[in-house]
Amino acid sequence: MGIRLGLVFASALLLTSCGPARDASEAQASVSAETLLSSTPETNQDEGERVFQKLCVICHGLGVAGAPKAGDSEAWAARIDQGMETLVEHALLGFQGEQGVMPPRGGDMSLSDAEVEAAVSYMVEVSR
Ligand code: HEC
Structure with missing residues (x-):
């Protein structure tokens, strides 16, 4: 709750005092969406990242609904x-x-099992 209020406060500040900063963060958001769409799986790590960004990120990206971020x-x-x-x-069977x-x-x-396993490896790698 404290974090949420803090975010609201911070964005209110950005809105009132600092328009360009807000535009910049919007631009960043669209850049990362493009990066996601254009990323091509090459190695197992890339495969894991691709699956993660496509699906697991919904919960694990921000730590929604109790998911470890x-x-x-x-x-x-x-x-x-x-x-x-x-x-x-746990990832395969729930x-x-x-x-x-x-x-x-x-x-x-x-x-596939391999795709799920690659996504788990990716999350573990970035979370060590
Ligand atoms: C609908 C939300 C949701 C999605 C989508 C999701 N997860 Fe999770 N995941 C959770 C939650 C919630 C937990 C934590 C459960 C707990 O410990 O109470 C979890 C835990 C995990 C864990 C840890 C299990 C353990 O033993 O501690 C792994 C690994 C995992 N998820 C992998 C994945 C992978 C890989 C994907 C994408 C293919 C994925 N998750 C997509 C909600 C989600």
């Missing part, structure tokens, strides 16, 4: 300690934890 090493440390095998199994529900394959049953 990608890049938040604190949120991931204990999970990573479980080992990759458990993490991948997982009900204390914080929320991780849907099987993030909710997209058309993803």
